[in-house]
Amino acid sequence: MLHYVTLKKSLILDILQQYHNQPPSNEIFFPRKLEIPEDNRINIYGPRGSGKTALILDYILEYNIDEVIYIDFLDPNIRFNQISPIKLQKFILDNSINLLIMDNYNSDLDINFDINKIIIISRMDLKLDKYTSIKLFLLDYEEFLVFEKGVNTSTNFNHFLKLGTLPIKGHSIKNNILTLKSFFEHKFTYQEQSVLIILAIYQTKRLSINQLYLHSKERFKISKDWFYAKIKEFKKEGIIYFFDDIYQKGGKKMILFDFAFGRYLAIGQPFITQFDTMVAISLIKHNIEFKTLGIYGYITKNGELITPAPFESEESIFKKSYSKFSLYKKYNIQKITILTVTNQYYYHIGDIAFEAIPFYEWTILDNCLKEL
Numbered sequence: 001m002l003h004y005v006t007l008k009k010s011l012i013l014d015i016l017q018q019y020h021n022q023p024p025s026n027e028i029f030f031p032r033k034l035e036i037p038e039d040n041r042i043n044i045y046g047p048r049g050s051g052k053t054a055l056i057l058d059y060i061l062e063y064n065i066d067e068v069i070y071i072d073f074l075d076p077n078i079r080f081n082q083i084s085p086i087k088l089q090k091f092i093l094d095n096s097i098n099l100l101i102m103d104n105y106n107s108d109l110d111i112n113f114d115i116n117k118i119i120i121i122s123r124m125d126l127k128l129d130k131y132t133s134i135k136l137f138l139l140d141y142e143e144f145l146v147f148e149k150g151v152n153t154s155t156n157f158n159h160f161l162k163l164g165t166l167p168i169k170g171h172s173i174k175n176n177i178l179t180l181k182s183f184f185e186h187k188f189t190y191q192e193q194s195v196l197i198i199l200a201i202y203q204t205k206r207l208s209i210n211q212l213y214l215h216s217k218e219r220f221k222i223s224k225d226w227f228y229a230k231i232k233e234f235k236k237e238g239i240i241y242f243f244d245d246i247y248q249k250g251g252k253k254m255i256l257f258d259f260a261f262g263r264y265l266a267i268g269q270p271f272i273t274q275f276d277t278m279v280a281i282s283l284i285k286h287n288i289e290f291k292t293l294g295i296y297g298y299i300t301k302n303g304e305l306i307t308p309a310p311f312e313s314e315e316s317i318f319k320k321s322y323s324k325f326s327l328y329k330k331y332n333i334q335k336i337t338i339l340t341v342t343n344q345y346y347y348h349i350g351d352i353a354f355e356a357i358p359f360y361e362w363t364i365l366d367n368c369l370k371e372l
Helices: 002-021 052-062 085-094 141-147 151-164 171-187 190-201 207-218 222-238 259-265 270-286 314-323 325-329 366-370
Strands: 041-045 066-074 098-104 117-122 132-135 240-243 254-255 291-292 296-298 306-307 335-340 345-349 351-358
Touching: 002 066, 002 085, 041 270, 052 066, 052 117, 066 085, 085 335, 141 151, 151 259, 171 190, 171 259, 190 207, 190 222, 190 254, 190 259, 207 222, 222 240, 240 270, 240 291, 240 296, 254 259, 254 270, 259 270, 270 296, 270 306, 314 325, 314 345, 325 351
Parallel strands: 041 117, 041 132, 066 098, 098 117, 306 335, 335 351
Antiparallel strands: 240 254, 291 296, 296 306, 345 351
16 A cells, blocks of 8 residues: 555656646647736636637746646546645745646645746636636637738638637638537537537527526436536536526527537528627627617617628618617617628618628727727
């Protein structure tokens, strides 16, 4: 028994030494907007596939390799060889390490280490005392453009519509479906996959969690407690979002975190569903507070209505706007922004201004979004 314990201690030391000597690196990395602050205690979190690990692996290049130790708590080498806080602290001091990275952090591990800087990577905000929490979303359109090599606006946007916002896809049209398939199969359990398919089918619909559970129960065996817990987990992670609707009562509007992923999970999904999702996610990423106004779009706290209308003509939108003018006045709407694929136009009805603008222009105009 003593021999086994000695071997185990030696193995853990070897594992830590390997982590220290050979930290992982990115094969390809494109800059993100999020910058790691100077704070000494940081929890960077976000949904699976958002690029958290890649961001941190790029960040540690600012350090000397001897100053850093990166530990992935999903590494199979430590599944049965748990690293104790005491051994890790001793290793940190013995090797003069200044930066500790804990990826896929296990909340059971003590984090009170004597070290200059700690970065913890997780799917959800761990709300740790004295830690700065930073959320990393999937790519927004500006970040997507960094991945693109073309200079044609139309081509770039068409690629965005086709590929979506998951950084791991490498933005190659040729392998898009295979990459989504791999992401789906490797990042989610079988039961999670089944739930995601149901969510994709009902994306942008207004449903209660119980209604979603009943739709799921019709298709596969599932317990109510597990389903409710999983939906809560997906919400906290940022895999799905629910929005309050001030126009329609009962249920909340639900969307997935990536429009291309939703399309992959539900073949035949209407383009308006994908475009609607794209608009909502852009508002979320820009920290805009909003609620839904039925099928008419998203209303901000400042009274601006954001209406997704990818292909409708000016004449069609004008007729609808005129017929819904009393509704707009009822909800004290000051301005209506109509988001399209390519169309641009501007008109007034009474004292309300209507402006149509392509999504790709709207989402990268800082002054446009800051005014919301």
